[in-house]
Amino acid sequence: MLFIENEYKKIQETTDKYKKQKYWKIAVGLNQVDDLKPSEELRKLAYENINNIKTYVEVEDELYKYYSKSEKINKSEYECDLVSLKIVELLDNSSFNLTVNALASIHKELFEDVISEQFCGKFRKFDIQKYEEILNGDSANYGNFRTIEEDLKDIVEELNTRKYEINNTNDIVKLAVDCVKKIWDVHPFVEGNTRTTTVFMLKFLDSLGIEDVSNDLFKDNTKYFRDCLVLANYSQLNRYNEFIKPYIKPLYRFFEKFLINDKLELIEIEPVHNNKYYNKIENPSKLMEYEGLNEDLDLDW
Known part of the structure; x- marks a missing residue:
């Protein structure tokens, strides 16, 4: 029996250190949008991943082991660590479709095991x-x-x-x-x-x-x-x-x-x-004409 060689190849994790470094910088940086910072454990694992000592799968396994042994989990670091890794993996994976489903799928992949299941990947x-x-x-x-x-x-x-x-x-x-x-x-x-x-x-x-x-x-x-x-x-x-x-x-x-x-x-x-937070307005004199706003008001029938 003649077997035809499969021309499709599985997308592999890059070994390009420069690319990996860039992905990790973007990933950790994006988490700072919510003031999240990585743990020292992730810093060590990211270094090992960038230098091709550990794969993404191995980094993920190490992270879960690290947090399973922790007596008290820092939730901010936990979120930053897991989401950063997922961002790196997604950026390294070239597969992509410009669809609404792809957007929802990215959200699910990023936040699975991080936020409530009822919100993960769902609008x-x-x-x-x-x-x-x-x-x-x-x-x-x-x-x-x-x-x-x-x-x-x-x-x-x-x-x-x-x-x-x-x-x-x-x-x-x-x-x-x-x-x-x-x-x-x-x-x-x-x-x-x-x-x-x-x-x-x-x-x-x-x-x-x-x-x-x-x-x-x-x-x-x-x-x-x-x-x-x-x-x-x-x-x-x-x-x-x-x-x-x-x-x-x-x-x-x-x-x-x-x-x-x-x-x-x-x-x-x-x-x-804006018109809601008075204490932030630089010129208090502009508020004088609005001093009566605290009075009771009725509909102007």
Whole structure:
């Protein structure tokens, strides 16, 4: 009997130390978006993985052994360690489909054994808001939970059908910005939106053969990156009847630095003034005309 050699090959873990180092920097950096830092155990294991002493599977086994022996688990380190490893594995794996299911699958892979099973890889069933320091305590404008899946399908369809020149740097920066911003604006998950959306975007770019030029940008500027996403999302009519428009320029500069020129300077950003948190407004005299707001009010029939 003649056996035909199978031409398909299993995707193998890279042995490229430079790539692994880059993936680990991005992974650990992305977890800083929630102020999560890795354990010393992960630092040791990451070093061994980068230098091809241990595989991803062996690192995962060592992590579970480490935490199973711990008398008191540091939950922040536990989340950072496991999610960082999963991010590295996903970035190293070239398989990718630009679909809504792929986004949900990435979330599930990242947060399995970390967050509640009822939220893992599943779109949220309620509306959410989150205190943002860059908004002086206000929240970004997240998508309505009832339209999450439809909104994501529209985004994916637009990205799949968009015309762009792969060698046109402006096209590629806009593609990256639109991908991460539009999905992040929907905020489809209860937790882990920034990490999931960013990994999805990075895998999308990788599937197009697009490489970054700045290895340390996410590692050193994750909080800044998230603030850029917030500012690019936020719009509000403030207490002075001034409309605060989404500020997207810093997000564009971030990706220009990431994808085109590492020497570019990031744009300095600062908190916006909105109509809810009086103690953050720089000029208290502007509040004088609103002193009567504490009075009881009735409907103006």
